[in-house]
Amino acid sequence: MAEAAGVAIKTVSRVLNNEPNVREETRQRVLAIVKKLNYHPSLSARSLAGRRSFLIGLIYENPSANYIVDVQHGAMARCREDRFQLLMHQVTGRGEEMERDVLGLVDQTHLDGLIVTAPLSESADLMRALDRRALPFVRVAPNDVAHPTPYVDMDDAGAAREMTEYLIGLGHRRIGFIIGHPDHFASGQRLLGYKAALAAHDIAYLERYVRQGFFVFESGMEAAKDLLSQNEPPTAIFASNDDMAAGVLMAAHELGINVPERLSVAGFDDTYIAKTVWPRLTTVHQPTYDLAYTATNLLLQMLQTGIAPQSMRLGYRLVCRASTAVVPK
Amino acid sequence: MAEAAGVAIKTVSRVLNNEPNVREETRQRVLAIVKKLNYHPSLSARSLAGRRSFLIGLIYENPSANYIVDVQHGAMARCREDRFQLLMHQVTGRGEEMERDVLGLVDQTHLDGLIVTAPLSESADLMRALDRRALPFVRVAPNDVAHPTPYVDMDDAGAAREMTEYLIGLGHRRIGFIIGHPDHFASGQRLLGYKAALAAHDIAYLERYVRQGFFVFESGMEAAKDLLSQNEPPTAIFASNDDMAAGVLMAAHELGINVPERLSVAGFDDTYIAKTVWPRLTTVHQPTYDLAYTATNLLLQMLQTGIAPQSMRLGYRLVCRASTAVVPK
DNA sequence: CTGAAAGCGCTTACAG
DNA sequence: CTGAAAGCGCTTACAG
Numbered sequence: 278m279a280e281a282a283g284v285a286i287k288t289v290s291r292v293l294n295n296e297p298n299v300r301e302e303t304r305q306r307v308l309a310i311v312k313k314l315n316y317h318p319s320l321s322a323r324s325l326a327g328r329r330s331f332l333i334g335l336i337y338e339n340p341s342a343n344y345i346v347d348v349q350h351g352a353m354a355r356c357r358e359d360r361f362q363l364l365m366h367q368v369t370g371r372g373e374e375m376e377r378d379v380l381g382l383v384d385q386t387h388l389d390g391l392i393v394t395a396p397l398s399e400s401a402d403l404m405r406a407l408d409r410r411a412l413p414f415v416r417v418a419p420n421d422v423a424h425p426t427p428y429v430d431m432d433d434a435g436a437a438r439e440m441t442e443y444l445i446g447l448g449h450r451r452i453g454f455i456i457g458h459p460d461h462f463a464s465g466q467r468l469l470g471y472k473a474a475l476a477a478h479d480i481a482y483l484e485r486y487v488r489q490g491f492f493v494f495e496s497g498m499e500a501a502k503d504l505l506s507q508n509e510p511p512t513a514i515f516a517s518n519d520d521m522a523a524g525v526l527m528a529a530h531e532l533g534i535n536v537p538e539r540l541s542v543a544g545f546d547d548t549y550i551a552k553t554v555w556p557r558l559t560t561v562h563q564p565t566y567d568l569a570y571t572a573t574n575l576l577l578q579m580l581q582t583g584i585a586p587q588s589m590r591l592g593y594r595l596v597c598r599a600s601t602a603v604v605p606k
Numbered sequence: 607m608a609e610a611a612g613v614a615i616k617t618v619s620r621v622l623n624n625e626p627n628v629r630e631e632t633r634q635r636v637l638a639i640v641k642k643l644n645y646h647p648s649l650s651a652r653s654l655a656g657r658r659s660f661l662i663g664l665i666y667e668n669p670s671a672n673y674i675v676d677v678q679h680g681a682m683a684r685c686r687e688d689r690f691q692l693l694m695h696q697v698t699g700r701g702e703e704m705e706r707d708v709l710g711l712v713d714q715t716h717l718d719g720l721i722v723t724a725p726l727s728e729s730a731d732l733m734r735a736l737d738r739r740a741l742p743f744v745r746v747a748p749n750d751v752a753h754p755t756p757y758v759d760m761d762d763a764g765a766a767r768e769m770t771e772y773l774i775g776l777g778h779r780r781i782g783f784i785i786g787h788p789d790h791f792a793s794g795q796r797l798l799g800y801k802a803a804l805a806a807h808d809i810a811y812l813e814r815y816v817r818q819g820f821f822v823f824e825s826g827m828e829a830a831k832d833l834l835s836q837n838e839p840p841t842a843i844f845a846s847n848d849d850m851a852a853g854v855l856m857a858a859h860e861l862g863i864n865v866p867e868r869l870s871v872a873g874f875d876d877t878y879i880a881k882t883v884w885p886r887l888t889t890v891h892q893p894t895y896d897l898a899y900t901a902t903n904l905l906l907q908m909l910q911t912g913i914a915p916q917s918m919r920l921g922y923r924l925v926c927r928a929s930t931a932v933v934p935k
Numbered sequence: 936c937t938g939a940a941a942g943c944g945c946t947t948a949c950a951g
Numbered sequence: 952c953t954g955a956a957a958g959c960g961c962t963t964a965c966a967g
Contacts, residue, residue, distance in 0.1 A: 285954045290946065298952050317713035321659060322944035324650035325959045342878055346671035353696060362715060365694055367682060384646035386691060494882055523882045530884040549671055553823055553852045554883060555859040614938045619962065627936055651960035654943045 282310040293318055320362075324387065333576065334364045335392040335569075336379055341492065341520050343548035344565060345394075348417065351569030352392055359577055364388065368397065376403050383412055390576045392569070395420040396460040398428070413579045417572040418591075421462040427579065427588045429572040433463045436561045436593045437470025437515075438477075440543055443559075443595060444513045445478050448604035449541060452480075453504045453511035455490040455497055455521050464492075467517045467545065486511050490521045497524025505532060505540075512604050513541035519551045522558050526600070537602035547596055556599035564591050611639040622647055649691075653716065662905060663693045664721040664898075665708055670821065670849050672877035673894060674723075677746065680898030681721055688906055693717065697726065705732050712741055719905045721898070724749040725789040727757070742908045746901040747920075750791040756908065756917045758901040762792045765890045765922045766799025766844075767806075769872055772888075772924060773842045774807050777933035778870060781809075782833040782840035784819040784826055784850050793821075796846045796874065815840050819850045826853025834861060834869070841933050842870035848880045848889055855883050855929070866931035876925055885928035893920050 282289065284307060291299050292307040299307075310316070324330045335352050337345055349365060356363045364386060368378050375397070383391065391414040397403060398416035404424050407414050418430025444452050454471045457464030468487075475482050485507065488500035497516050501524060504511055516522035522544030529536050536542050536556055544551055544560035551558035568591055575586045608615040613636060620628050621636040628636075639645070653659045664681050666674055678694060685692045693715060697707050704726070712720065720743040726732060727745035733753050736743050747759025773781050783800045786793030797816075804811050814836065817829035826845050830853060833840055845851035851873030858865050865871050865885055873880055876891035897920055904915045 286945080287954055288952090291953085294946090300952060303952080315713070317710070319654070319944055320715050321650040321653035322959090323946075325648070325654050325961080326944075326946035328946090328959075330650060342672045342675040346675060349694065350696065353694075360714070362693055364691055365678065365682075367679065381646070384644070385689070386649050520882075527882070527884055550879070550882060553849075553856070553879060555856055615961080616938060617936090620937090623962090629936060632936080648960055651943090652962075654945080655960075655962035657943075657962090 281314065282307050290318075329389050329580075330387045331361050332364055332386055332388050333361050333390050333392065333573065334366055334382060334386070334388045335394070336366045336368055336382075336397055337394045338368055338397055340394065341518070341546075341548065341550075343519075343550055344546060347548070347565035348394060348569040351566035351571075352573045354566075355570045355573035355577065361389075361577065363573075372402075375400070376406055379403060380406055380410070383407070383410060388412065389580055390414060392417055392572050392576060395463060396458070398424075399460065399462055413576060413585075415572045415576040415579070417568050418463075422588070425585075427575050427585050429568050429575065429589045429591060431563060431568070431591050431593050433466035434470040434473070436563075436595075437467035437517075437545070438474045439470075439595055440515060440545070440559075440561055441471045441474030442478070443597070444515060444541060444543065444601065445474060445480070447513070447541065447601060449511075449513040450480055450604070451486060451509060451511045451513070453486045453488070453501075453514035455488050455500045455504075455514065455516040455525070457490060457517035457521075458492040459489065461492070464517055471515060490517060492518050492520060494520045494524040494527075497521025498528045499524075501525040501528035502532070505529070505534065512539075513543070513601070515543045515545075517545050519544035519546045519548050519558060519560055522560065522600075523550050523554045526554050526556075526558075537600050539605050541601040541604075543601055551596075551598070559598045559601040560596050562594045562596045564593065567591055610643060611636045619647075658718050658909075659716045660690050661693055661715055661717050662690050662719050662721065662902065663695055663711060663715070663717045664723070665695045665697055665711075665726055666723045667697055667726055669723065670847070670875075670877065670879075672848075672879055673875060676877070676894035677723060677898040680895035680900075681902045683895075684899045684902035684906065690718075690906065692902075701731075704729070705735055708732060709735055709739070712736075712739060717741065718909055719743060721746055721901050721905060724792060725787070727753075728789070728791055742905060742914075744901045744905040744908070746897050747792075751917070754914075756904050756914050758897050758904065758918045758920060760892060760897070760920050760922050762795035763799040763802070765892075765924075766796040766846075766874070767803045768799075768924055769844060769874070769888075769890055770800045770803030771807070772926070773844060773870060773872065773930065774803060774809070776842070776870065776930060778840075778842040779809055779933070780815060780838060780840045780842070782815045782817070782830075782843035784817050784829045784833075784843065784845040784854070786819060786846035786850075787821040788818065790821070793846055800844065819846065821847050821849060823849045823853040823856075826850025827857045828853075830854040830857035831861070834858070834863065840869075842872070842930070844872045844874075846874050848873035848875045848877050848887060851887050851889065851929075852879050852883045855885075855887075866929055868934050870930040870933075872930055880925075880927070888924075888926045888928070888930040891923045891925045893922065896920055 547562035745757035873889035
């Protein structure tokens with residue numbers, strides 16, 4: 278390759294890495310030969326010599342398929358721009374086993390950086406271990422903001438509060454709430470938003486209208502059946518994600534309760550499922566793709582500059598579809 | 607590392623690669639130090655010296671999220687067993703642009719092998735280009751079986767025929783069919799199965815009961831509205847995948863047609879969506895995870911032995927849920 | 936059964 | 952602005 282262009286291998290390296298100090302004419306000549314020969318520098322050789330792998334990892338635990346696919350594509354899109362490759366990694370185990378799994382990945386592949394999704398980002402032990410290895414990482418929301426490393430998130434509490442107020446605005450007073458997985462920081466934030474909205478409208482917070490869910494369909498269905506089986510059941514149910522809200526719809530169908538005529542249902546995330554169930558779900562649009570794209574962007578910036586960029590908060594919006602209506606008389 | 611164990615670096619290499627000719631005692635000593643020092647050999651150094659990357663690529667075009675996540679996890683699970691890493695890659699463009707995208711990935715990362723999902727596996731040009739690079743690859747079903755490289759698939763035609771016969775068994779005679787994306791070989795196979803079942807039961811194949819879809823929700827919904835708006839509408843609709851079947855349910859809901867009382871609906875794939883819509887979908891269970899796991903297994907075998915293993919066909923099964931019933935009087 | 940030498944294809948650090 | 956030398960951490964091919 279270098280011989281074909283009549284330059285030293287070092288010059289080719291300079292051109293391909295966009296380094297300065299190459300005459301424009303030389304650059305063009307090299308570029309032409311590169312194209313002609315369809316030359317691609319070897320990733321492994323670059324990695325070994327340059328002590329960087331051009332590999333970014335994205336670790337996740339057990340999220341809903343529609344959510345993780347959005348995350349994946351957002352991160353991939355940003356990686357592609359800088360010719361980085363993205364390594365998706367589903368962690369196994371919990372606690373120490375999870376840590377060993379992640380660190381094994383890091384050590385073996387010599388990742389340049391890591392994107393950590395919730396709730397993995399809430400393991401203080403893992404964060405500490407990553408710090409110890411001096412591995413740059415960015416957390417993708419929603420998660421705990423206490424750690425000093427950069428993150429991208431949205432205002433979960435604010436969004437949940439807005440959704441709850443939207444339901445209150447429709448005249449609902451008995452509003453059920455299904456909490457997300459207890460391991461997720463966001464679950465607590467969304468619950469907080471729900472409570473804040475009630476308080477702001479002088480509606481008492483009643484435990485009997487609140488159930489613990491686990492971010493999965495079945496848990497939403499179970500919780501809804503439980504909520505709806507009591508005297509004075511809620512006239513609206515707000516589930517902490519779309520999968521659980523879809524479960525609420527399923528429960529309503531099975532119980533013969535019409536949505537939204539007799540029961541309003543709201544979700545959170547605005548994943549694919551929200552548009553495919555009937556009636557279509559009113560939900561909070563979480564900019565999942567953008568969150569991942571932005572997180573990757575911050576990570577890449579950090580790798581280039583060596584300094585940690587500012588964390589970012591992205592916007593959300595309510596999406597009102599067919600699963601909510603004014604409270605029945 | 608080698609010094610700590612008091613052996614040559616080559617011996618460590620032998621132990622870690624499970625090569626023969628190491629005394630058991632030596633092996634144990636090295637293993638102990640490896641564990642103690644938490645030593646992980648550098649992937650890039652191994653790749654450079656050994657001319658292999660321990661990286662497998664999985665390319666896909668634009669499948670439904672639930673499908674690709676199953677594929678991804680199946681392939682990941684098998685990779686993990688042999689300490690290979692999986693690089694997911696969504697191709698951009700079509701035709702020549704798609705080819706350049708894939709070959710760029712291959713050349714840059716020096717993948718050891720590739721898993722090709724449909725409909726990419728149907729591009730003769732791409733297959734030829736991969737062959738020219740002597741890159742081992744396996745195709746994950748469903749796809750065209752003409753090419754000599756190994757693949758894993760299921761009997762799409764047989765499954766579609768069985769499902770159609772199930773509907774016929776329920777008394778349906780006017781059975782609508784929504785074809786899958788025209789780029790997918792499997793789409794034609796499923797149509798063939800539908801036709802075969804009709805023929806076997808002396809039911810005329812009528813074009814007015816057949817519509818072209820594209821494997822996405824909206825296309826199923828549009829097709830169903832069209833099918834149901836005619837005189838003597840079908841009493842059952844069989845969609846070539848679950849996403850489209852969910853679209854059929856949505857259309858039925860919007861038209862006020864009760865499922866399954868007045869209309870039976872069947873899907874194909876048995877992805878997550880089949881269990882979350884109401885009523886739950888009767889569908890063909892496609893062993894997506896196993897298909898991907900098995901494809902990866904064949905690829906890894908091929909890498910080790912250098913010879914192409916036998917292709918495999920995996921089983922399917924009908925899953926009868928709540929969206930189908932006997933024909934209305 | 937074990938090891939010393941050469942080399943994989945780049946980048947780093949330096950010289951000119 | 953350009954290049955020659957050294958070296959990244961392993962594996963290959965060979966010798967003993």
